[in-house]
Amino acid sequence: MRYLLNPxxxxxxxxxxxxYCLEHDIANExxxxxxxxxxxxxxxxxQQVHTEVNVPYLKAHNITLARRVTGGGAVYHDWGNLNYTxxxxxxxxxxDYPEYARMMQQALxxxxxxxxLSGRNDILVNGLKVSGFAKRVAKNxxxxxxxxxxxxxxxxxxxxxxxxxxxxxxxxxxxxxxxxGNLKDFLPxxxxxxxxxxxxxxxxxxxxxxxxxxxxxxxxxxxxxLAEQKFANWNWIYGHAPQASLTQTAKxxxxxxxxxxxxxxxxxxxxxxxxxxxxxxxIAQLEDSLAGIAYERDAIALQLAKHNIAAYLDGVTAEELLxxxx
Numbered sequence: 001m002r003y004l005l006n007p008x009x010x011x012x013x014x015x016x017x018x019x020y021c022l023e024h025d026i027a028n029e030x031x032x033x034x035x036x037x038x039x040x041x042x043x044x045x046x047q048q049v050h051t052e053v054n055v056p057y058l059k060a061h062n063i064t065l066a067r068r069v070t071g072g073g074a075v076y077h078d079w080g081n082l083n084y085t086x087x088x089x090x091x092x093x094x095x096d097y098p099e100y101a102r103m104m105q106q107a108l109x110x111x112x113x114x115x116x117l118s119g120r121n122d123i124l125v126n127g128l129k130v131s132g133f134a135k136r137v138a139k140n141x142x143x144x145x146x147x148x149x150x151x152x153x154x155x156x157x158x159x160x161x162x163x164x165x166x167x168x169x170x171x172x173x174x175x176x177x178x179x180x181g182n183l184k185d186f187l188p189x190x191x192x193x194x195x196x197x198x199x200x201x202x203x204x205x206x207x208x209x210x211x212x213x214x215x216x217x218x219x220x221x222x223x224x225x226l227a228e229q230k231f232a233n234w235n236w237i238y239g240h241a242p243q244a245s246l247t248q249t250a251k252x253x254x255x256x257x258x259x260x261x262x263x264x265x266x267x268x269x270x271x272x273x274x275x276x277x278x279x280x281x282x283i284a285q286l287e288d289s290l291a292g293i294a295y296e297r298d299a300i301a302l303q304l305a306k307h308n309i310a311a312y313l314d315g316v317t318a319e320e321l322l323x324x325x326x
Contacts, residue, residue: 016227030088040064070134080151090142128181238266253315
């Protein structure tokens with residue numbers, strides 16, 4: 001199988017690159033490419049950000065958040081992770097998809113890894129998940145893309161994919177938490193991820209050294225535009241999210257405060273405070289002011305700054321309330 005080279009590490013560009021390769025006639029034959037992202041969390045097309053991601057941790061550690069066009073669960077990418085994409089024609093998805101999925105399993109086996117397929121979209125080694133993959137079809141083409149955990153920082157993965165302890169019910173698709181492992185532990189012959197990448201490229205290509213023609217400047221410009229206008233856009237990352245109901249409770253100086261939020265497409269639709277708290281002004285005024293605000297720290301902070309929060313909740317500052325809301 002011939003291949004493309006994709007040296008880009010921007011998550012938004014790479015999400016756009018995948019979609020572009022699927023939806024345009026790049027080649028009249030199956031092809032693949034290997035690629036990496038800078039540290040990032042990539043959520044599935046149908047997921048709610050706040051059920052899957054520890055957003056405060058993500059922002060504090062400069063980890064990029066992106067949404068892909070395929071389903072499945074949230075994944076963490078860093079420099080110890082290698083991604084793959086396979087694109088080709090399909091006449092019957094139900095029969096073609098397993099064949100595409102088996103390509104990576106078989107390639108790992110050829111490199112000496114006892115890889116097995118598990119469930120809908122996982123590759124396991126000795127019971128540990130080392131890869132997750134997802135699919136999408138456009139016209140008569142299918143794309144299968146996935147992760148390969150070679151030497152991923154599992155501690156960061158665990159932190160960023162564990163949402164803060166809040167009660168949140170969402171209509172989106174929740175990730176299934178799995179025991180994970182790194183392929184490095186099963187591939188002692190490789191010095192680093194670069195050696196692994198080179199060997200995997202040779203294996204998947206069957207030793208073929210002939211690349212597909214490079215992406216043209218025109219195509220590259222179109223992919224960059226798609227990345228900027230769609231994949232880096234707040235409306236796609238947060239606003240595409242399904243509806244969710246969130247409940248937060250805290251003991252503050254005014255008493256116990258429970259906040260119920262209905263979030264739809266990343267925006268607060270309804271807000272309700274309840275509890276034994278004390279305050280001078282009707283809390284409904286504050287509730288109404290939060291409706292229509294993006295469920296994002298900066299947007300909520302800006303709105304709270306317009307009010308004397310202590311007038312609604314005795315002795316409570318805007319910053320204290322902000323920490324309860326998000």
